[in-house]
Amino acid sequence: MGRTPNPDLRSARARRAILDAAVELGTRDGYAQVTVEAIAARAGVGKQTIYRWWPRKSAVLLEALNERSGPAAEVPDTGDLAADLGRQLRMVIGLLNGDLGLIWRGLLADAQSDACLAQELRDNFFTPRLRRWRDRLETAVAAGELRADVPSATMVELLFGPVYYRYLIGTSPLDADDAEALIEQIFNGLRPRP
Amino acid sequence: MGRTPNPDLRSARARRAILDAAVELGTRDGYAQVTVEAIAARAGVGKQTIYRWWPRKSAVLLEALNERSGPAAEVPDTGDLAADLGRQLRMVIGLLNGDLGLIWRGLLADAQSDACLAQELRDNFFTPRLRRWRDRLETAVAAGELRADVPSATMVELLFGPVYYRYLIGTSPLDADDAEALIEQIFNGLRPRP
Amino acid sequence: MGRTPNPDLRSARARRAILDAAVELGTRDGYAQVTVEAIAARAGVGKQTIYRWWPRKSAVLLEALNERSGPAAEVPDTGDLAADLGRQLRMVIGLLNGDLGLIWRGLLADAQSDACLAQELRDNFFTPRLRRWRDRLETAVAAGELRADVPSATMVELLFGPVYYRYLIGTSPLDADDAEALIEQIFNGLRPRP
Amino acid sequence: MGRTPNPDLRSARARRAILDAAVELGTRDGYAQVTVEAIAARAGVGKQTIYRWWPRKSAVLLEALNERSGPAAEVPDTGDLAADLGRQLRMVIGLLNGDLGLIWRGLLADAQSDACLAQELRDNFFTPRLRRWRDRLETAVAAGELRADVPSATMVELLFGPVYYRYLIGTSPLDADDAEALIEQIFNGLRPRP
DNA sequence: CACTAATCGAGACGGTACGTCTCGTCTTCGC
DNA sequence: GCGAAGACGAGACGTACCGTCTCGATTAGTG
Numbered sequence: 063m064g065r066t067p068n069p070d071l072r073s074a075r076a077r078r079a080i081l082d083a084a085v086e087l088g089t090r091d092g093y094a095q096v097t098v099e100a101i102a103a104r105a106g107v108g109k110q111t112i113y114r115w116w117p118r119k120s121a122v123l124l125e126a127l128n129e130r131s132g133p134a135a136e137v138p139d140t141g142d143l144a145a146d147l148g149r150q151l152r153m154v155i156g157l158l159n160g161d162l163g164l165i166w167r168g169l170l171a172d173a174q175s176d177a178c179l180a181q182e183l184r185d186n187f188f189t190p191r192l193r194r195w196r197d198r199l200e201t202a203v204a205a206g207e208l209r210a211d212v213p214s215a216t217m218v219e220l221l222f223g224p225v226y227y228r229y230l231i232g233t234s235p236l237d238a239d240d241a242e243a244l245i246e247q248i249f250n251g252l253r254p255r256p
Numbered sequence: 257m258g259r260t261p262n263p264d265l266r267s268a269r270a271r272r273a274i275l276d277a278a279v280e281l282g283t284r285d286g287y288a289q290v291t292v293e294a295i296a297a298r299a300g301v302g303k304q305t306i307y308r309w310w311p312r313k314s315a316v317l318l319e320a321l322n323e324r325s326g327p328a329a330e331v332p333d334t335g336d337l338a339a340d341l342g343r344q345l346r347m348v349i350g351l352l353n354g355d356l357g358l359i360w361r362g363l364l365a366d367a368q369s370d371a372c373l374a375q376e377l378r379d380n381f382f383t384p385r386l387r388r389w390r391d392r393l394e395t396a397v398a399a400g401e402l403r404a405d406v407p408s409a410t411m412v413e414l415l416f417g418p419v420y421y422r423y424l425i426g427t428s429p430l431d432a433d434d435a436e437a438l439i440e441q442i443f444n445g446l447r448p449r450p
Numbered sequence: 451m452g453r454t455p456n457p458d459l460r461s462a463r464a465r466r467a468i469l470d471a472a473v474e475l476g477t478r479d480g481y482a483q484v485t486v487e488a489i490a491a492r493a494g495v496g497k498q499t500i501y502r503w504w505p506r507k508s509a510v511l512l513e514a515l516n517e518r519s520g521p522a523a524e525v526p527d528t529g530d531l532a533a534d535l536g537r538q539l540r541m542v543i544g545l546l547n548g549d550l551g552l553i554w555r556g557l558l559a560d561a562q563s564d565a566c567l568a569q570e571l572r573d574n575f576f577t578p579r580l581r582r583w584r585d586r587l588e589t590a591v592a593a594g595e596l597r598a599d600v601p602s603a604t605m606v607e608l609l610f611g612p613v614y615y616r617y618l619i620g621t622s623p624l625d626a627d628d629a630e631a632l633i634e635q636i637f638n639g640l641r642p643r644p
Numbered sequence: 645m646g647r648t649p650n651p652d653l654r655s656a657r658a659r660r661a662i663l664d665a666a667v668e669l670g671t672r673d674g675y676a677q678v679t680v681e682a683i684a685a686r687a688g689v690g691k692q693t694i695y696r697w698w699p700r701k702s703a704v705l706l707e708a709l710n711e712r713s714g715p716a717a718e719v720p721d722t723g724d725l726a727a728d729l730g731r732q733l734r735m736v737i738g739l740l741n742g743d744l745g746l747i748w749r750g751l752l753a754d755a756q757s758d759a760c761l762a763q764e765l766r767d768n769f770f771t772p773r774l775r776r777w778r779d780r781l782e783t784a785v786a787a788g789e790l791r792a793d794v795p796s797a798t799m800v801e802l803l804f805g806p807v808y809y810r811y812l813i814g815t816s817p818l819d820a821d822d823a824e825a826l827i828e829q830i831f832n833g834l835r836p837r838p
Numbered sequence: 839c840a841c842t843a844a845t846c847g848a849g850a851c852g853g854t855a856c857g858t859c860t861c862g863t864c865t866t867c868g869c
Numbered sequence: 870g871c872g873a874a875g876a877c878g879a880g881a882c883g884t885a886c887c888g889t890c891t892c893g894a895t896t897a898g899t900g
Binding site: 480481482483555556558559560562563568571572576577580594595596597598600603604605607608610611612613614615616618619620621622631632635636637638639640641642643644 | 674675676677749750752753754756757762765766770771774788789790791792794797798799801802804805806807808809810812813814815816825826829830831832833834835836837838
């Protein structure tokens with residue numbers, strides 16, 4: 063029964079093949095069309111070998127995705143807040159629009175009905191980035207660059223919200239070149255400045 | 257084969273029972289757990305009667321949802337833009353946090369892998385609301401209340417993006433009382449005003 | 451509820467179209483493939499019109515078949531028992547091997563799981579023929595032509611049994627030219643006569 | 645798609661449960677009332693496990709029946725042809741009148757509209773028995789016990805035909821005690837012997 | 839000749855079973 | 870004991886017909 067496997071005996075070859083197959087299928091057919099069975103077949107691996115090490119297909123694809131989108135996690139700090147934010151938004155948008163975007167989109171969708179995946183997504187992806195940007199923004203608040211009466215976590219949501227809105231709802235295309243304008247608009251607001 | 261049924265002979269009773277059953281199951285178990293079979297069983301209806309009038313379970317739930325979220329669609333116009341926006345955001349947030357939110361969440365998730373549903377969602381839900389708010393905002397632009405150099409469609413996304421971000425990603429809870437602050441922040445921007 | 455329709459108002463046109471359609475479909479696709487729905491469609495008739503006048507598809511096909519196989523029911527009496535029997539067997543075999551055979555075969559099959567159809571088949575088809583031949587055979591018994599110690603009903607079964615055996619089980623083809631030999635064999639027996 | 649399963653990995657437990665369930669349902673409700681779904685449910689088995697190993701419900705019931713009617717297949721040879729035939733006929737009649745008769749009847753009926761089942765029935769059931777009896781009868785012919793001018797296959801049909809006729813058409817009951825009389829009548833013929 | 843039934847064509851309805859698909863677990867080997 | 874292979878129990882899918890029902894629109898025979 064629910065025995066826990068011994069990680070020392072784990073086959074690195076199988077793990078690689080599984081993650082690679084998952085990404086290939088996910089980028090080719092879309093997240094929802096990927097099945098554990100298909101991953102196993104393409105990886106030349108038994109289904110059980112997948113279920114032994116991952117609880118669900120979402121976990122496989124999440125791990126595969128994490129492996130390949132490390133760079134997008136890096137928060138540069140050149141001292142120029144707006145420029146750094148712009149670079150970050152461009153990277154995120156690039157990721158969403160790229161091959162892996164299909165997988166990311168599927169994971170976000172899946173998380174809507176899988177609390178456990180949702181938690182993992184937050185813990186491993188959103189919360190760390192949020193925290194790092196919150197720190198940056200709080201520095202800017204302290205420097206008088208940003209308002210002190212808006213929670214920094216809210217600021218992050220104001221900046222990233224519109225990006226994900228376009229991505230998930232698709233009323234208008236998501237373009238990396240919009241990043242800087244977006245930041246400017248959030249920073250300065252929609253009302254005319256005197 | 258693919259014969260088209262005659263809407264004149266359609267049973268209003270069956271339609272009602274199906275939509276009601278769909279909502280009950282959707283709010284109780286969550287969108288993903290709903291099956292056409294279960295809807296039919298609970299509605300006391302043959303499966304074929306569902307497939308005769310709707311192509312997919314998503315179509316059933318979308319119609320059911322549309323029926324019951326009429327009020328949230330109303331764009332109020334009291335002359336006070338910020339107040340009207342606040343009222344609308346509160347309503348949307350109320351919908352998302354309410355019973356029907358579970359269904360709405362599932363539809364949005366499903367739309368990520370079903371282009372046809374995505375299109376329908378945009379056509380029947382997002383685009384109309386977007387258009388109405390765009391008009392309101394353009395009036396405000398013309399009145400000098402809002403910047404003329406930001407596309408009004410973008411403005412709508414800046415306002416609603418953060419709401420859906422919180423809703424779908426869940427890093428922080430979505431509270432109707434945040435509506436007014438959100439609008440103020442978007443309107444005035446994150447930089448201190450002199 | 452179960453109201454009984456008024457035969458005076460019955461549409462002769464519909465009746466004809468239904469019986470014709472039933473035979474066409476039955477001879478073309480085989481009894482089992484015929485559906486009430488298909489009969490109705492091909493006859494240009496509502497399903498209810500069929501169910502109003504016949505309880506089951508088997509009843510429709512039985513009536514259609516009876517209509518068209520009148521001649522095979524005729525028991526000739528030329529005085530020559532063996533010759534008359536031969537003529538009858540030839541006719542029966544001709545019917546079974548003909549277009550209508552497919553329907554007849556299906557009815558016999560269906561009767562195996564439908565006691566009511568089985569009864570009707572016996573009452574309207576087998577028993578009358580059986581009775582008439584029993585009478586003929588009893589005359590022959592009285593004339594000393596046939597053994598008196600074999601029940602005449604059994605004699606009929608000995609004669610027709612092998613025909614239906616071949617027909618339903620199909621180990622060897624059923625040929626009208628075998629009729630006379632068959633009769634001779636049953637009459638004279640398998641043991642050599644001195 | 646139509647992959648062929650590996651018989652080495654077949655579950656003996658499932659096979660047993662399926663065949664047992666099929667017989668139970670068949671003898672209780674009759675062949676026509678048995679459904680693959682019901683067999684699966686009663687056997688505690690997935691439907692796919694049935695469809696993996698048998699193409700149709702008829703194949704399941706045929707296999708189940710074959711398994712349990714081994715003895716009725718035995719052709720005894722005590723040297724006394726008539727006695728051996730009598731024993732065989734009694735056995736066949738016993739089978740037909742017994743619990744399994746309901747299944748056998750259904751299979752024969754089904755075979756009328758399923759050429760593939762008909763072939764299987766002939767190949768696995770009728771032809772072997774026919775062949776063995778033909779051999780016996782040919783020996784008797786060579787010994788001068790039976791006429792040389794009647795094909796032995798025909799002789800078998802003359803003997804078994806009346807049995808199946810009564811069984812399938814039901815104009816008179818089928819009784820094991822009729823076996824010997826039947827054989828005597830076929831052997832000696834219906835005409836009085838001098 | 840209008841009236842008034844009941845039948846008619848049409849087809850939607852509540853059901854049942856079909857045969858297929860995919861899920862996550864269990865079983866069987868070979869290494 | 871892991872890994873490849875794949876059979877297994879479970880159960881939803883979307884389709885085909887069943888036999889019943891509800892519609893107007895003919896179509897009789899009756900007053």
